[in-house]
Each structure stands twice: as structure tokens, then as C-alpha cells.
Amino acid sequence: MDLKHQISDCNDCVYRSWAFKHLSTDDLVVINAKKAEKFYRKGENICNEGDPVTSFMYLQNGLVKLFKTEASNRQHIISIARPKDFIGLLSVFSNTKHVYSITAIEDSTVCFVDLTVIKNLIKTNGDFALDFFEKISIISESVIKTRIDINTRQLRGRIAYILLFFAQKIYNNDKFSLPISRKEVAELIEMSTENVIRVLSEFRKDNLIQIEGTNIKILDMDRLEKICNLG
Amino acid sequence: MDLKHQISDCNDCVYRSWAFKHLSTDDLVVINAKKAEKFYRKGENICNEGDPVTSFMYLQNGLVKLFKTEASNRQHIISIARPKDFIGLLSVFSNTKHVYSITAIEDSTVCFVDLTVIKNLIKTNGDFALDFFEKISIISESVIKTRIDINTRQLRGRIAYILLFFAQKIYNNDKFSLPISRKEVAELIEMSTENVIRVLSEFRKDNLIQIEGTNIKILDMDRLEKICNLG
DNA sequence: CGCGGCTTTGATGTTCATCAAGTAAAGTGG
DNA sequence: CCACTTTACTTGATGAACATCAAAGCCGCG
Numbered sequence: 001m002d003l004k005h006q007i008s009d010c011n012d013c014v015y016r017s018w019a020f021k022h023l024s025t026d027d028l029v030v031i032n033a034k035k036a037e038k039f040y041r042k043g044e045n046i047c048n049e050g051d052p053v054t055s056f057m058y059l060q061n062g063l064v065k066l067f068k069t070e071a072s073n074r075q076h077i078i079s080i081a082r083p084k085d086f087i088g089l090l091s092v093f094s095n096t097k098h099v100y101s102i103t104a105i106e107d108s109t110v111c112f113v114d115l116t117v118i119k120n121l122i123k124t125n126g127d128f129a130l131d132f133f134e135k136i137s138i139i140s141e142s143v144i145k146t147r148i149d150i151n152t153r154q155l156r157g158r159i160a161y162i163l164l165f166f167a168q169k170i171y172n173n174d175k176f177s178l179p180i181s182r183k184e185v186a187e188l189i190e191m192s193t194e195n196v197i198r199v200l201s202e203f204r205k206d207n208l209i210q211i212e213g214t215n216i217k218i219l220d221m222d223r224l225e226k227i228c229n230l231g
Numbered sequence: 232m233d234l235k236h237q238i239s240d241c242n243d244c245v246y247r248s249w250a251f252k253h254l255s256t257d258d259l260v261v262i263n264a265k266k267a268e269k270f271y272r273k274g275e276n277i278c279n280e281g282d283p284v285t286s287f288m289y290l291q292n293g294l295v296k297l298f299k300t301e302a303s304n305r306q307h308i309i310s311i312a313r314p315k316d317f318i319g320l321l322s323v324f325s326n327t328k329h330v331y332s333i334t335a336i337e338d339s340t341v342c343f344v345d346l347t348v349i350k351n352l353i354k355t356n357g358d359f360a361l362d363f364f365e366k367i368s369i370i371s372e373s374v375i376k377t378r379i380d381i382n383t384r385q386l387r388g389r390i391a392y393i394l395l396f397f398a399q400k401i402y403n404n405d406k407f408s409l410p411i412s413r414k415e416v417a418e419l420i421e422m423s424t425e426n427v428i429r430v431l432s433e434f435r436k437d438n439l440i441q442i443e444g445t446n447i448k449i450l451d452m453d454r455l456e457k458i459c460n461l462g
Numbered sequence: 463c464g465c466g467g468c469t470t471t472g473a474t475g476t477t478c479a480t481c482a483a484g485t486a487a488a489g490t491g492g
Numbered sequence: 493c494c495a496c497t498t499t500a501c502t503t504g505a506t507g508a509a510c511a512t513c514a515a516a517g518c519c520g521c522g
Binding site: 412413414424429432 | 500
Binding site: 385386422423425426 | 477478479480481
């Protein structure tokens with residue numbers, strides 16, 4: 001499927017039932033008129049810290065990272081968003097400017113809906129408002145939880161956590177290709193690149209995982225979960 | 232003022248203009264009928280992890296902490312909420328059970344409004360919905376930001392950050408009485424109690440602050456901000 | 463081909479938690 | 493009200509966890 005050239009009608013959108021189930025056909029016509037679907041190749045920038053918030057962004061396909069860049073140029077990855085996630089978190093309501101930058105870490109399709117349209121729907125369609133808010137809350141709560149989970153663990157626990165995260169939450173498979181570099185893993189779980197590599201090697205030597213470049217296979221899920229839970 | 236026995240009518244609530252400016256007198260009558268105002272002494276528990284979410288909670292007065300308790304019994308403080316904050320974060324929309332425990336760290340008054348009433352207002356009053364989302368989003372975004380700020384600093388930077396937090400965000404005064412113990416500071420910024428004390432002593436020796444028990448006075452704001460910003 | 467970025471391993475030093483031990487403060491029961 | 497227990501606070505010493513530095517191999521790309 002060539003995502004680049006897929007232009008869908010909201011009415012037929014595969015995700016309609018997920019995010020917009022309480023919208024009438026009339027509502028969808030309005031959205032359809034004010035939406036833009038954009039394709040991004042892996043590595044392409046979707047928005048930058050400081051950009052004005054004008055659209056509500058919905059990840060249809062792919063994988064993106066939210067991050068902040070420090071004065072020293074070091075990056076901190078706040079979260080990784082999956083298909084069906086509203087990206088940009090709560091900024092749509094709390095800010096006029098984006099707080100984080102967003103970049104595709106896999107080929108991705110993002111649907112942009114004009115923010116005034118969404119706000120108007122919230123005003124006029126109460127069921128949609130509740131639904132919408134539930135979704136956005138779940139995503140933001142999970143960001144908070146993940147940050148805490150990571151920061152309360154030490155290195156081995158963090159690596160285990162992130163491996164399980166990709167295997168269980170993202171790819172739903174023991175075997176996957178890590179979409180981010182070792183350096184980015186370091187930026188995601190707040191440790192040095194060298195130590196990310198060191199712990200991964202340790203895990204390999206301990207027969208917990210198998211690594212070939214970016215390809216990772218989890219060999220002993222039980223033990224990995226134990227390491228994750230014990231910190 | 233004896234907070235314990237203050238029972239207010241929503242219509243006269245000093246915070247009406249802040250949180251509920253888009254509600255009609257009729258709406259307020261409904262809320263008034265379904266609300267409870269409760270007073271908690273410092274140290275008293277307001278809700279526990281796992282409790283069902285039935286009310287929307289609004290901090291009228293005082294200061295509370297949100298925290299999680301680990302299996303090992305160590306606590307992690309997620310955030311400190313101020314008057315006018317909606318406490319309980321996004322759980323009202325994303326969960327049926329509370330994710331965090333909440334305890335008063337100063338004498339506090341919490342207003343509980345039945346959740347079905349709030350949800351109904353969101354459905355029927357679009358202006359209220361938008362307003363409400365904006366407030367709750369600002370609070371949750373700020374929790375995410377604070378967690379990142381803390382976790383990207385090392386010990387001296389963290390202590391500086393938290394001192395500035397209390398001075399600027401909570402008390403709006405260079406001189407204040409720290410409402411939490413050294414141990415709780417440690418739980419808030421993820422370091423050991425001993426090191427909290429050590430760094431505070433260092434700051435005292437460097438004439439950055441003055442300490443007498445829980446009373447703290449910031450002597451050199453500029454230098455403290457520099458330490459905070461440099462990590 | 464050569465340059466820059468990512469990866470990997472080893473050596474070194476810093477930052478930090480933990481342990482130990484003592485003092486002060488605050489609650490508790492007789 | 494006092495002895496008693498517990499909890500908070502404080503300082504120093506030790507070792508573990510971790511970042512940083514250094515050096516070398518490995519691609520991908522102009």
C-alpha cells in the first residue's frame with residue numbers, strides 16, 4: 001500500500017469507529033473539508049517546538065517521537081506515539097504553541113484537522129466531546145505513567161522496560177526491528193548511549209535477547225519481565 | 232477563618248469565575264445539590280490508589296500531594312497541587328479507578344462534585360466543556376513538564392528547582408515554610424533523603440539559602456536559578 | 463575515496479545511594 | 493508528666509551505579 005497517495009474520505013476512514021464514532025455524516029463532511037492528510041518518511045519532521053498550534057493531529061499510520069531539545073543540543077524523547085494516537089498531547093487545549101517537536105521514526109501518515117472545527121464540535125456535540133476527551137486523557141495519562149515507570153528504574157530495568165514496550169505495546173511480537181537508534185533509546189530512557197549498548201550486550205550474553213543490528217528477538221520473556229519489575 | 236465549617240453556595244464561590252464562569256445560575260443549582268465540601272487536616276488521606284472515581288475533585292484551599300506507593304513501600308510523589316487545581320488529574324475521564332493516592336500536606340478544603348453532573352454539563356454546555364478541558368489540560372501538561380524538568384537534572388539542580396518551585400509557584404515569597412519533610416522532598420525529586428539534606432546544607436554553607444528547621448529563606452535567587460538551569 | 467555519524471568495548475572518574483551512628487524532635491502509654 | 497518508642501534529621505565513610513573519555517571498526521553517502 002502506497003500511503004503517500006492514499007487520500008481518504010473521513011466517512012470511510014478505517015479509524016472512524018475509534019475516534020469519531022459519535023459524529024454524524026454532516027459533521028464528517030465539515031471535517032473532511034477542513035482536513036489534510038500528510039505522509040512523512042522516516043526521519044522527517046512533523047512539527048517543531050514553538051510552532052503555532054493550528055491543527056489537531058491524528059496518527060493514522062506509522063510511528064512518531066515527541067521530543068525536546070536542550071540548549072546543549074541533547075534531545076529528550078518524551079514519548080513514542082502509535083497509530084490512532086492523538087499526537088501533540090494536550091497542547092491543543094492548553095497552549096497556542098507546540099511544547100514538543102515531533103518527528104517520524106517510521107514512515108507515517110498524519111491527519112491534520114483544523115482546530116477550530118474540533119473545538120466547534122466539542123461545543124455542539126456533547127457525546128463527541130466526552131469521547132474525545134476520554135481518548136486524549138488516556139494518552140496523556142499513559143505518558144505520565146511511562147515517564148514515572150522509567151525514572152524509577154535503574155539501567156537494566158529501563159532497558160527491559162523499553163524492550164517490553166516495543167514488543168508488547170508497539171509491535172505485538174517477540175521479534176521486531178527497533179525503529180530508533182541506540183542514541184535515541186538513550187534519549188528516551190535518560191541514560192548514556194554507551195550504557196544502552198552495554199546493557200543490551202549483557203542481555204545478549206545472558207541469552208535474554210538476540211540482536212542483529214536493529215533486529216531484536218526476545219528469547220526469555222519471563223526473565224525480562226522480572227528484571228523490568230525489580231527495577 | 233475556620234475552613235472546617237465553611238459551607239459555601241457555588242453561586243457565591245470565590246472560585247466561580249475561575250473554573251465555572253460559563254455556567255448559568257440553573258447549572259450551579261444542580262452542582263450545588265450534588266457537591267460536598269470536605270476539610271482535611273495536614274497528613275489526612277483524601278483518596279487512595281484503586282478507589283473508584285466517582286467525583287470530580289477541586290482543591291479550594293491548602294496543598295495536597297499525589298503519590299504512588301511501590302511494593303517495597305517507597306513512595307513516589309507525582310505532583311503537588313495548589314488551590315484552584317483539579318486534583319486527580321485526567322483519571323476522571325480515562326479511568327474508573329484512581330491511579331494515585333492523594334494526601335493533604337497542609338490543611339486543605341476539597342470540593343467534590345458528582346462526576347455524572349460534570350459529564351452532563353460537558354455534554355450540554357459547550358462553552359463550559361472547552362473551558363474545563365483547557366484547565367485540566369494546563370494542569371496535566373504542567374505535571375509532564377515538571378517530571379521531565381526534574382529527571383533531566385542532577386541533585387543540585389533538582390534541589391534548586393524544587394526550592395524555586397515552592398518560592399515562586401506555591402508561596403510567591405522568598406521566605407516560606409517547607410510543607411513537606413526532607414524524606415518527602417526526596418520522594419518528589421527521586422533522590423535519597425540523605426542527599427537532600429546534604430545538598431541543602433551545601434546551599435546553606437554557600438549562602439544561597441538560610442534554613443531553620445522547615446523555614447527556608449532564599450538569599451541569592453540569581454545564583455540559585457543559575458544552578459537550576461545548568462542542571 | 464574519505465568524511466561524518468552510529469556502534470562497540472575498555473578504562474577512568476564522578477555522582478549518587480547505601481550503610482552506620484548519633485542527635486533531636488515528636489508522639490505514646492502508664 | 494515522665495520514660496519510652498518511634499520518626500525525622502544530620503554527618504561521615506564506603507561502594508555501587510553510572511557518565512564520560514578514548515580508540516577503533518563499521519557503514520552510508522557525497
